[in-house]
Amino acid sequence: DIQMTQSPSSLSASVGDRVTISCRASQSLTNFLNWYQEKPGKAPKILIYAASSLQSGVPSRFSGSGSGTDFTLTINSLQPEDFATYYCQQTYSIPYTFGQGTKLEIK
Amino acid sequence: EVQLVQSGAEVKKPGESLRISCKASGYTFTNYWISWVRQMPGKGLEWMGRIDPSDSYTNYSPSFRGHVSISVDKSFTTAYLQWSSLEASDTAIYFCARQFCLSPNCRPSWSDPWGQGTLVTVSS
Numbered sequence: 001d002i003q004m005t006q007s008p009s010s011l012s013a014s015v016g017d018r019v020t021i022s023c024r025a026s027q028s029l030t031n032f033l034n035w036y037q038e039k040p041g042k043a044p045k046i047l048i049y050a051a052s053s054l055q056s057g058v059p060s061r062f063s064g065s066g067s068g069t070d071f072t073l074t075i076n077s078l079q080p081e082d083f084a085t086y087y088c089q090q091t092y093s094i095p096y097t098f099g100q101g102t103k104l105e106i107k
Numbered sequence: 108e109v110q111l112v113q114s115g116a117e118v119k120k121p122g123e124s125l126r127i128s129c130k131a132s133g134y135t136f137t138n139y140w141i142s143w144v145r146q147m148p149g150k151g152l153e154w155m156g157r158i159d160p161s162d163s164y165t166n167y168s169p170s171f172r173g174h175v176s177i178s179v180d181k182s183f184t185t186a187y188l189q190w191s192s193l194e195a196s197d198t199a200i201y202f203c204a205r206q207f208c209l210s211p212n213c214r215p216s217w218s219d220p221w222g223q224g225t226l227v228t229v230s231s
Contacts, residue, residue: 001168001169031215032214032215034215034217034218036152036218038152043202043220043221043222043223043224044144044152044202044204044218044221045221046217046218046219049215049217049219050215050217055219087151087152089152089154089217089218091206091214091215091216091217092215094157094166094168095154095156095166095167095168095169095170096142096154096157096168097154098151098152098153098154099151100151101151101152
């Protein structure tokens, strides 16, 4: 199985900050890496697919980059609604695997 | 509107069987795989497996193979997740999701949309 390691596990930031979340895979994914946002009591929501493609309807302050084994989710100018948990997921090979999640909290 | 609507919360005893459902609408059901994802209380997301609704071909994570079964009924555009003998450790929220893609070989793919989740509680 491909192991996905996210860092940090938790992060405190303020409205208006720029934050980055990293995701490292145990083997190359080319660009088969997705990012999801999950809020309490809600289903996860796709933000970024194929490493860097912004899902329709997702604010442009979200961006993704990377290829191979190292990927980054960046959120520019944090908004109150962005405080949530973020997961990366590889869909390069079965079983698809998720990172352990990064909880973004208000400072 | 593309939607996945899951069945309601369940409370079961250890050893009992259960089938939960995921009703798809707003798109051609047989064009995209359906995945199931587990979220144990206070924990992260775990991919369980997927099914191709066109022919019911399945892939399972080794962590779940043999303990759950994924199926579909094309005529009802519904996917199912089934247990024959529940354990307390199966207590979790279970999500279904469409594996969407843009390329003909459906690689890469991503989960969109997701169902609202089904809470399964297993307790004696």
